[in-house]
Amino acid sequence: MPEKQSRYHLTSEYQRSALRRAMRVHPSDTSLQRAIMNLSTPRQIRSAIRAGVFINYARADELFAVELSLDLEKIGVTTWLDAFEVSYTPSDWREEVSTGLQSCSLMISILSPASINNEDVQNEQRYFLEMGKLIQPVIYRRNDVTPSPFWLPPIDFSNDYQIGLHQFLHLLEKPTTATQEVAHV
Secondary structure, three states: OOHHHHHHHOOHHHHHHHHHHHHHHOOOOHHHHHHHHHOOOHHHHHHHHHHOEEEEOOHHHHHHHHHHHHHHHHOOOOEEOHHHHOOOOHHHHHHHHHHHHHHOOEEEEEEOOOOOOOHHHHHHHHHHHHOOOEEEEEEOOOOOOOOOOOOOOOEEOOOOHHHHHHHHHHHHOOOHHHHHHHHHO
16 A cells, blocks of 8 residues: 555544444444544644635625635634635636645535525535545524534634634634734734
């Protein structure tokens, strides 16, 4: 087995992917559920954030996605947002988004009524799950989306943006002053 492939088999992403496939067959197996939780620890979440954050959203929520991306970049989180990264020529768009999906380890999925039936949003989420990557749902506007058991617990931005941002920063173990710095920039 080539060295690169064998290293992939040892990653948390590969293990999560295999466990998620097993859970589709045995959804009530508590040992599989525990194993997935053990691969989604705060340390692994921070590591995934450091590797890059892909922001997944419906076009109707673009202003919120841009604001969140800019605020995270201000505190040193590398984000991938198509509004900044893609040239928007039809032939390049899917390829560039695919590159972004591959390069990031955590997805912030912005949940809203507009994202519920958005095909691109769902395809990007499906790719992340299949690859064993982490999805952090962010509730932008109240909606009827049922979070996947494979997602991290949602962070609610719908009532107060700064509280939601503070909750996300808590994942990074950043001090509260980081939220205040973002609010004043």
